[in-house]
Structure formats: C-alpha cells, structure tokens
Amino acid sequence: MGKDLDFINKERDYWGKIYTDITYSISEISPFLEESTLIKRKYYSKISILKDYIKKLDDSEFKDSKKPKFLSLFKNDDSTSTLIDxxxxxxxxxxxxxxxxxCTCLNCVRECEFKSCMGCKPSSFIKKCTDNKINIRKHDNFTLDLTNNDxxxxxxxxxxxxxxxxxxDKLYIILENIVDTDDKFILYYYPGISEDNFGEIENESEFNFVLESFEQSDY
Incomplete structure (x- = not known):
C-alpha cells in the first residue's frame, strides 16, 4: 500500500466514523428540535466542512488508484498535502x-436549561449531564496561572x-496544580471576556455536592 493511500485510509476510518456519528445524530434529533435550536449546536453549522473533507479523501483515493504502482510506493503526491492543508x-x-x-449533548432532544454549546470553550465537551441539575464539562489543554492569596x-x-x-445558576471550576497534584481547588467560576474571576465556596454542602458530582463523573 502506498504512503498516500495508507494516509487516506487512516483518515477516512477516523473522520468517517465521526462524520457518521454526527450526521446520524442530526437526522435523529432534527424532527424534534426547531432550526433555531439546531443552529446553536456547533457541529450543525460546520458539518459541511467535514463532509467536504470526506469527499476530498474519496477523490484523493481515486486519483491515487490511477498512479503507476511503483510511483505510489516511493513518492507522495500533492493530494496528501492538500488534505493536510x-x-x-x-x-x-x-x-x-x-x-x-x-459530547453527552450530541443526541439530546430536551429543552436545555444549561448553557449547552454556548458554554463550551474550544477543546471542551460535556462529559456528564443530569438533565435538570448539573453538567460536567471536560477540557483539553486548559490551564490558568493563578496566585495563592495566602x-x-x-x-x-x-x-x-x-x-x-x-x-x-452557578458555575464551578476544579483546578489542579501541574507540579503538585495534591494542590487542588474547587471555586466559583466567573468567565469574562478579558479575564476570568473566581470565588471561594463557603457553603459546605454546596462544596461537597460539587466534589461528589465530579468524583462520580468517571474522570
């Protein structure tokens, strides 16, 4: 198998599954949700980007199949570069x-009481949702530089x-020191445009509920 075809097949296996999962979800939830609600879901308005990529993979595979076999073993053509670009x-x-x-929200058709997609930062998704009380959002590569007040x-x-x-109507954040993993905080979280703010949780039962919810989320 040539280098280009190997790349194409791996990409199609990975992104093809994601494309299938998302398009299946859209077809399943569309009858139950208004267009104004669907458009708020980030994948809905951008799915054409992934659709075009799958087509580019198919086109590149066809182009690769027409190349002389001895060339495909040793030389990458422009199709791989085009896909990467x-x-x-x-x-x-x-x-x-x-x-x-x-994301837990992918196939959900409930009238959402949470911020849903609007509350997602880049590289985050809802790990768990209890429908009417609390949801837990996981983040990739999200770090904060903070100074200990004490x-x-x-x-x-x-x-x-x-x-x-x-x-x-509260938002919480759970933090772990990247050097000292025993140094953890659970705080109120107030994300802002220019900077984020935080607050101490003084209510013990509220603090314990947040901690318990996190620990039960299979992180």
Whole structure:
C-alpha cells in the first residue's frame, strides 16, 4: 500500500466514523428540535466542512488508484498535502467535531436549561449531564496561572473540569496544580471576556455536592 493511500485510509476510518456519528445524530434529533435550536449546536453549522473533507479523501483515493504502482510506493503526491492543508485551515472545526462526537449533548432532544454549546470553550465537551441539575464539562489543554492569596506564590493550574448547576445558576471550576497534584481547588467560576474571576465556596454542602458530582463523573 502506498504512503498516500495508507494516509487516506487512516483518515477516512477516523473522520468517517465521526462524520457518521454526527450526521446520524442530526437526522435523529432534527424532527424534534426547531432550526433555531439546531443552529446553536456547533457541529450543525460546520458539518459541511467535514463532509467536504470526506469527499476530498474519496477523490484523493481515486486519483491515487490511477498512479503507476511503483510511483505510489516511493513518492507522495500533492493530494496528501492538500488534505493536510485543508485540515490545518479548519483546525478549530476539526477539533470541535472530535469533541462534539464525544459530547453527552450530541443526541439530546430536551429543552436545555444549561448553557449547552454556548458554554463550551474550544477543546471542551460535556462529559456528564443530569438533565435538570448539573453538567460536567471536560477540557483539553486548559490551564490558568493563578496566585495563592495566602502564600503569594504563583502557579500554573490545569482545569480538571467546569461544572454548571442550572438550579442555582452557578458555575464551578476544579483546578489542579501541574507540579503538585495534591494542590487542588474547587471555586466559583466567573468567565469574562478579558479575564476570568473566581470565588471561594463557603457553603459546605454546596462544596461537597460539587466534589461528589465530579468524583462520580468517571474522570
């Protein structure tokens, strides 16, 4: 198998499954949701990007099949570069497709009381949702540089999860020091345009509920 064809097959296996999962979801939920609701789902308005990529893979495979076999073993043609360039120019959309395909919201037809897609940062998805109380959002490569108010020491923290409680209209964030994993925080989270703000949770039962919800989410 030539290098180009090997690349094409791997890409189609991976992205073809994601495309199938998302398009199947769209066909299943469309009868139950208004267009105005569907358009808010990030994958819905961008699915044509993935559809075009699958077609490009098919076209590239056909082109590769017409090449002399001895050339396909040793030389990559422009089709592989074109495919890579297309993915690079749509990097954010492809990352979104990966996350949407793993998201609990993908096949949901409920009238959502959460922020849903509007609350997702790039490279995040809903890991778990209890429908009417709390959801848990997982993030990839989301870190924050924070200074401890007590010690005055600045550290970088990995965001393990953000949790939204729609009944209290509260957003929480769970942080872990990337150097000292025993150094963890659960805080109120107030994301902003220019900067994020945080607050201490003083209610013990509220704190314990957030912690328990996180621990039960199979992270």
């Amino acid at each position: 297309y993915k690079t120019s749509n990097r954010d959309a492809f990352k979104q497709f990966e996350n949407c395909s793993k 010690s005055g020491i600045a550290s970088t923290y990995k965001v393990l999860a953000t949790l939204e409680d729609c009944s209290l």
